[in-house]
Amino acid sequence: MIIDRPLVIAIVIGVVLSAVLELFFVDHREYLFEGSTLLLFWAGFGFVGCIGIVVISKWVGHTFLMKHDDPYTGEHVEAEPEEHRDG
Amino acid sequence: MASFPPVLIMVVAAVLVALSPLSIVRKAIAVVAPLLVLAQLIWGLEAGDSVTLTWLALELEPLRADKLSIVFGYVFAIAAALGGIYAWHLEDRYQQAAALGYAGTSIGVVFAGDLLTLVLFWELMALTSAYLVWAGGYPGSRAAGTRYLFVHMVGGSTLLAGVLWHLGTGGSLDFSLFEGSVAGWLVLGGFAINAAIVPLHAWLTDAYPEAGVTGSVFLSAFTTKTAVYVLARGFAGWEILIFLGVIMALYGVVFAVLENDIRRLLAYHIISQVGYMVAGVGIGTEIAINGAVSHAFAHVIYKGLLFMGAGAAVYATGRRTLTALGGISDRMRLVVVLYMVGAFAISAFPLFSGFVSKSLVVYAAEKEHIYWAVALLYLASVGTFLHTGLKLPYFTWFGPRRDDIHVGPVPRGMIVAMVLAAALCIGIGVYPTALYDQLPYLNTYEPYYADHVVRTLQMLGFTAVGFWLLRGKLGGEATITIDTDWVYRKAGPLARVLIQTPLEAVFTFFERLVGALTRRASALAVAPATGWARLLLLSAYARERGPDDALAFLGRPPVGIALAAVLLTFVVVVLAAQALGE
Numbered sequence: 001m002i003i004d005r006p007l008v009i010a011i012v013i014g015v016v017l018s019a020v021l022e023l024f025f026v027d028h029r030e031y032l033f034e035g036s037t038l039l040l041f042w043a044g045f046g047f048v049g050c051i052g053i054v055v056i057s058k059w060v061g062h063t064f065l066m067k068h069d070d071p072y073t074g075e076h077v078e079a080e081p082e083e084h085r086d087g
Numbered sequence: 088m089a090s091f092p093p094v095l096i097m098v099v100a101a102v103l104v105a106l107s108p109l110s111i112v113r114k115a116i117a118v119v120a121p122l123l124v125l126a127q128l129i130w131g132l133e134a135g136d137s138v139t140l141t142w143l144a145l146e147l148e149p150l151r152a153d154k155l156s157i158v159f160g161y162v163f164a165i166a167a168a169l170g171g172i173y174a175w176h177l178e179d180r181y182q183q184a185a186a187l188g189y190a191g192t193s194i195g196v197v198f199a200g201d202l203l204t205l206v207l208f209w210e211l212m213a214l215t216s217a218y219l220v221w222a223g224g225y226p227g228s229r230a231a232g233t234r235y236l237f238v239h240m241v242g243g244s245t246l247l248a249g250v251l252w253h254l255g256t257g258g259s260l261d262f263s264l265f266e267g268s269v270a271g272w273l274v275l276g277g278f279a280i281n282a283a284i285v286p287l288h289a290w291l292t293d294a295y296p297e298a299g300v301t302g303s304v305f306l307s308a309f310t311t312k313t314a315v316y317v318l319a320r321g322f323a324g325w326e327i328l329i330f331l332g333v334i335m336a337l338y339g340v341v342f343a344v345l346e347n348d349i350r351r352l353l354a355y356h357i358i359s360q361v362g363y364m365v366a367g368v369g370i371g372t373e374i375a376i377n378g379a380v381s382h383a384f385a386h387v388i389y390k391g392l393l394f395m396g397a398g399a400a401v402y403a404t405g406r407r408t409l410t411a412l413g414g415i416s417d418r419m420r421l422v423v424v425l426y427m428v429g430a431f432a433i434s435a436f437p438l439f440s441g442f443v444s445k446s447l448v449v450y451a452a453e454k455e456h457i458y459w460a461v462a463l464l465y466l467a468s469v470g471t472f473l474h475t476g477l478k479l480p481y482f483t484w485f486g487p488r489r490d491d492i493h494v495g496p497v498p499r500g501m502i503v504a505m506v507l508a509a510a511l512c513i514g515i516g517v518y519p520t521a522l523y524d525q526l527p528y529l530n531t532y533e534p535y536y537a538d539h540v541v542r543t544l545q546m547l548g549f550t551a552v553g554f555w556l557l558r559g560k561l562g563g564e565a566t567i568t569i570d571t572d573w574v575y576r577k578a579g580p581l582a583r584v585l586i587q588t589p590l591e592a593v594f595t596f597f598e599r600l601v602g603a604l605t606r607r608a609s610a611l612a613v614a615p616a617t618g619w620a621r622l623l624l625l626s627a628y629a630r631e632r633g634p635d636d637a638l639a640f641l642g643r644p645p646v647g648i649a650l651a652a653v654l655l656t657f658v659v660v661v662l663a664a665q666a667l668g669e
Contacts, residue, residue, distance in 0.1 A: 001556050001557060001559070001560075002555070002556065002557075002558060002559050003556065006555070007552065007555050007556060010551075010552050010555065011552055014545075014548050014549060014552060018541075018545045018548070018549075021541045021544070021545075022541055022545075025537050025541060026537045026538045026541050027537065028537075028538060029538050030453075030538050030539075032453055032458060032461050032462070033458035033459075033461060033462050034458075040545070042541075042542045042543075042545040042546045042549075043545040043546070043548070043549045044549070045465065045466075045469070045546055045549075046469055046545060046546035046547060046548065046549035046550040046552075046553065047549040047550070047552055047553045048553075049465075049466050049469035049470075049546075049550070049553075050469055050470075050473050050549070050550045050552075050553030050554060050557075051553050051556070051557065053340060053341070053344065053466070053469065053470045053473060054344060054473070054553075054557050054560060054561065056341070057340075057341040057342075057344035057345060058344060058345070058560065060341065061344065061345035061568065064569075065345060065568045065569045065570075066345055066564065066566035066567070066568050066569075067566055067567050067568075067569060068565070068566055069567075070567050071567060071569060071573065071577075072567075072576055072577075077565045077566055077567055078565060079408075079410040079411065079565035080406070080408075080410060080411040081406075081408070081411065083404070083405030083406055083493075084224070084225060084405050084407070
């Protein structure tokens, strides 16, 4: 995790802006599912969803799916393979 | 003007391109032909138009136009024209012809009114598109193209089996809604392969990045979207498609986290986006079908734009993975900006096309109270922005400047095509009525209301915050991710042991048998004296006259021997024929 100044500023501005937009510009909040009308729900949904997707996918990938050697040719996968220019 | 199937224009164009000696003529045809189709669809064709013909006592309908087919026709023609412009620099007549043929046969599919015409164009689509993969020129292109064709032939055969079953059990040739019969499930299986429904999807992510940069732009547009069209026509309201669609939407997102190849990452997001459309078809209401169709329309254009942008980076640098790229944004500014328009569109930002199309599908799920699907489709949106809008551009273009990467010029045609595609993405987002008016059913949905806009901005904004926090973990990793194609790629040795080796043993046995018989027969023909001597010594002639006389018979002129041989053979054949006849 990289916590730096831009991140903190973005979170503060994001939370304030979200709350202002939600409180002053949205007159009717749609019910989609349990909790979806709570204040700042969608901000939290985006943030937690993003982190959840990354953490779960990386775990599944590192545990089962990602191979450093090509499973079909047996060759080691290079970080920077030869350049290939085509049309 | 009499109606005719628009596919004809494209097929004639493909033949002309393959034959034309002049490069400029080929390029012009590749752009003008799809525009002619577009003109025909706008001015020369109306919903209700039909062309029928009788072939072997079968009533075929190569043209059936209604609102559903026409809207797909529009977007396919637009995609083919944009692809033609993007590929303006390409000097490969067969790729150009294959691309036109591929786009044309896709248009053939959406205007096919009967199932046999549909199957014909379906198979041609697989063939022409496989050529685009083969022509990719990468070390893995040929094998990937062959696997691609293999999977599509299996799909095509499943479809054909379903159609024949349907006809055999009293079904009509007319292509309409299927019921839950064996035939229906077989046809669905054939369509599911092209729609890249998980777990039948791996051909897509295996093959698309192995095509050339222009080839993958065409590939991203047609196959999966023709599948959405046929599902919408044949399987609207099949509930299983809601589950499969939502699984697709999330599956693509998970695999995109792991992917290092930039075009393969985008390919995983095709699966994710087609998931929305499949779910829409599964919901099956008028709003949901409108959603699936409008999302397919928007998707063809923004996905084309994303592949164009990624393709431009691959073309200019000769590199295709996140680990090999980065730090070149200052040398490709325009491409980055245009790519980002596509990224905002796929992420469904307000004022971009995905916002007005994707929300129709989600709204349809909401109207039917399928709240779990609503929540999971929103989650997939988060993943979409995370990868296509943040991870891919960040690690492809941004980061510390890398002078070791040589960035070549991007051809003007590529830029023009991207500008036009970007304009369409914004145009549809700003003025959605233009798209909504083309949909199969009357639209009453309005995407721009405060709650929807604010909710989307909050969600995507905080996705970006999450990305910034985790960007250290999100860079590409030099790995290969195993997907379901592992099953058939690893099945090679097993197939050899179970199928190829026994078959080869049988063939070898008969080959040897035939070889031995041929050698004997030729010995009789070439040196009849020696050959026939053995036979004569065993014959009645030798018993009557003694073996010496029999051998003396061979001393006669060879013509006599030959005649005797012919006669003898003749008698044997006649006797054998008589015996068989009785």
